[in-house]
Amino acid sequence: MLQIYNSLTNRKEPFQPIMPGKVRMYVCGMTVYDYCHLGHARAMVVFDMVVRYLRAQGYEVTYVRNITDIDDKIIRRAAELGVSVQELTERFIRAMHEDAAALGVLPPDHEPRATESIDGMIAMIQKLIDEGYAYVADNGDVYYAVSRFPEYGKLSGKRIEDLRAGARIEPGEAKRDPLDFARWKAAKPGEPSWPSPWGEGRPGWHIECSVMSTACLGNHFDIHGGGVDLKFPHHENEIAQSEAATGEKFVNVWMHNGHVRVDDEKMSKSLGNFFTVREILAKYRAEQVRYFLLASHYRGPLNYTAEALENAGSALERLYLALRGLDSQQPADLQAEPLYYERFTAAMDDDFNTPAALAVLHHLAREINRRRQTDPLAAARLGAILRELGGMLGLLQDDPERFLRAGGSGTGLSDDEIEALLERRRQARADRNFAEADRIRDELKAQGVIIEDGPQGTTWRRT
RNA sequence: GGCUAGGUGGCAGAAUGGUCAUGCAGCGGCCUGCAAAGCCGUGUAAGCCGGUUCGAUUCCGGCCCUAGCCUCCA
Numbered sequence: 001m002l003q004i005y006n007s008l009t010n011r012k013e014p015f016q017p018i019m020p021g022k023v024r025m026y027v028c029g030m031t032v033y034d035y036c037h038l039g040h041a042r043a044m045v046v047f048d049m050v051v052r053y054l055r056a057q058g059y060e061v062t063y064v065r066n067i068t069d070i071d072d073k074i075i076r077r078a079a080e081l082g083v084s085v086q087e088l089t090e091r092f093i094r095a096m097h098e099d100a101a102a103l104g105v106l107p108p109d110h111e112p113r114a115t116e117s118i119d120g121m122i123a124m125i126q127k128l129i130d131e132g133y134a135y136v137a138d139n140g141d142v143y144y145a146v147s148r149f150p151e152y153g154k155l156s157g158k159r160i161e162d163l164r165a166g167a168r169i170e171p172g173e174a175k176r177d178p179l180d181f182a183r184w185k186a187a188k189p190g191e192p193s194w195p196s197p198w199g200e201g202r203p204g205w206h207i208e209c210s211v212m213s214t215a216c217l218g219n220h221f222d223i224h225g226g227g228v229d230l231k232f233p234h235h236e237n238e239i240a241q242s243e244a245a246t247g248e249k250f251v252n253v254w255m256h257n258g259h260v261r262v263d264d265e266k267m268s269k270s271l272g273n274f275f276t277v278r279e280i281l282a283k284y285r286a287e288q289v290r291y292f293l294l295a296s297h298y299r300g301p302l303n304y305t306a307e308a309l310e311n312a313g314s315a316l317e318r319l320y321l322a323l324r325g326l327d328s329q330q331p332a333d334l335q336a337e338p339l340y341y342e343r344f345t346a347a348m349d350d351d352f353n354t355p356a357a358l359a360v361l362h363h364l365a366r367e368i369n370r371r372r373q374t375d376p377l378a379a380a381r382l383g384a385i386l387r388e389l390g391g392m393l394g395l396l397q398d399d400p401e402r403f404l405r406a407g408g409s410g411t412g413l414s415d416d417e418i419e420a421l422l423e424r425r426r427q428a429r430a431d432r433n434f435a436e437a438d439r440i441r442d443e444l445k446a447q448g449v450i451i452e453d454g455p456q457g458t459t460w461r462r463t
Numbered sequence: 464g465g466c467u468a469g470g471u472g473g474c475a476g477a478a479u480g481g482u483c484a485u486g487c488a489g490c491g492g493c494c495u496g497c498a499a500a501g502c503c504g505u506g507u508a509a510g511c512c513g514g515u516u517c518g519a520u521u522c523c524g525g526c527c528c529u530a531g532c533c534u535c536c537a
C-alpha cells in the first residue's frame with residue numbers, strides 16, 4: 001500500500017485516489033525568465049519519478065505542470081534584455097523543455113500557461129469578490145481578504161497573528177490588512193495588461209495555479225506538488241483562493257520536495273549560488289545527474305558537490321556494467337524473482353524512498369554478476385528485471401554498450417581508432433608480446449578509454 | 464524571535480528498539496600474462512546529557528548545532 005507524506009497533515013498517509021484507479025496531479029512549474037537551475041531540475045525529476053511509479057502501479061495519471069509566463073520578474077528581465085515578454089518567455093520555455101528532455105523527464109499531460117488562462121483568473125477573482133473574499137481597493141488593485149478565510153495557515157502551520165506581526169505593506173499598495181495579497185494589479189505604463197471588470201491590469205501571483213489546476217483537474221483533485229519554498233505563501237494562498245471560490249476541498253495530498261544546497265545553503269537565484277542545468281550537463285552525463293537527484297530522499301535537502309555527482313556516475317556505471325553483455329531479449333518477469341520486486345515496491349511505497357529502491361537495483365546487479373558465468377539465462381532474466389525497475393525511476397533505459405562507450409568526458413579517439421588499436425593489441429597478445437599489449441592499453445587509458453579482457457574478447461568504455 | 468525539518472561510519476545516504484542497508488573510497492583474498500571489471504571477506508557510525516527498557520542510533524526530555532519558511536524563489 002502506497003504511503004505518501006502529506007504536508008497538510010505532516011505525516012505519511014495511505015494513498016487513496018478520489019476516483020479508483022485514477023490520479024489527478026498538479027505540480028507548480030517554472031516562472032520562465034531564465035534557464036533552469038538544478039533546483040528546478042530536482043522538482044521536475046522528483047515528480048516525474050512519482051508519475052512514472054504511479055503509472056507502473058497501474059494508476060491512470062493525469063499530470064499537469066504549469067508554466068508561469070507573466071509576472072514582475074519576467075517583465076523586468078524582458079526590459080533589461082530589450083526584448084518583448086513573449087520573446088523572453090518563448091526562449092526560456094524552449095530551453096526548459098530541452099533540459100527536461102535531457103534529464104529523462106516525460107512531458108506532462110497538460111502544460112497550461114498563465115497568459116492563456118487570464119479569462120479563468122478574472123472569473124475566479126470575480127467569484128471571490130462576489131463571495132466577499134476579495135475587494136477592490138482605491139488604487140484599482142484587487143486584494144484577497146485573508147481574514148475572511150479562517151483556515152488560512154493550515155498548510156504551512158502558521159498562525160494569522162504571527163504572520164501579521166511581521167507583515168508589512170509596500171509603498172503603493174492599498175491593502176486593508178497587511179496579510180492581504182494582490183489578485184489583480186492595475187496596469188502600469190509599458191507593462192503587459194489585459195482588460196478586466198476592474199480596469200486594465202494583470203493577475204497577481206498564485207491565482208494562475210488555482211485556476212489552471214482546477215480547470216484541468218476539477219475543483220478537488222488528488223496530489224499537488226512543488227518545492228518546499230512554495231509552501232508559503234504560494235500554496236497557502238492557492239488553498240485560500242480555490243476553497244473560497246469553489247466551496248470544495250482543493251487538494252487531498254500536498255507533496256513538497258526539499259531544496260538543493262550549495263555549501264549547506266539553499267541554491268537560489270537571489271543568493272546567486274545556482275548552477276544551471278546546462279552548465280551541469282556540460283560536465284556530467286544527464287542520466288548521472290538524474291541518478292544523483294534520486295539518490296537521496298525527495299523531501300530531504302540535497303547538497304550539490306562534484307564528489308556527489310561523480311559518486312552517482314560510478315554507481316550508475318556499475319549498474320550498466322552489470323547489464324552489459326546480457327541477452328537483452330529476455331522479458332522482464334517481475335514475479336519470477338519476487339524478492340527484488342517486492343523490496344523495490346516496499347521502498348517506493350514508503351513515500352517514494354528512491355535511495356532504498358536504488359539499493360535494490362544494486363542487489364540485482366550483484367546477483368547478475370554472480371551468475372553471469374554459470375547461468376547466463378538467469379543473469380539475463382535478472383537483467384531484464386533490473387532494467388524494468390530502473391525504468392520506473394527513469395533510469396537504465398539506454399543500451400548498456402552504447403552508454404558505456406559514450407562515456408562522460410569526450411575522448412579524442414573515434415570508435416574506429418579505438419578498434420584499430422585493440423586489433424593491434426589482440427595481435428600482440430596472440431604473439432605473447434605483453435610489453436606491446438600493455439603499451440597500447442596505457443595509450444588508450446591516457447585517451448580516456450578503459451579496456452577489459454574477458455572470455456568473450458576485449459570490451460572497452462570511455463571514462 | 465515564531466514555525467518546520469534534521470544532526471548516522473572517510474564521503475554520500477537509507478532502514479531499524481536487540482541481526483546485512485546501498486554506493487563511492489580503503490584493506491585482504493580469488494580471478495587475470497599483468498590490468499580492468501567482477502566475486503568473496505573486512506574495518507570504520509550514530510552531536511551532547513539525562514530518562515524509559517533486559518537491551519536504544521532507533522522511544523521520551525533537555526541542551527548544542529545546521530538548514531528551511533516567516534519577503535521573490537523548485
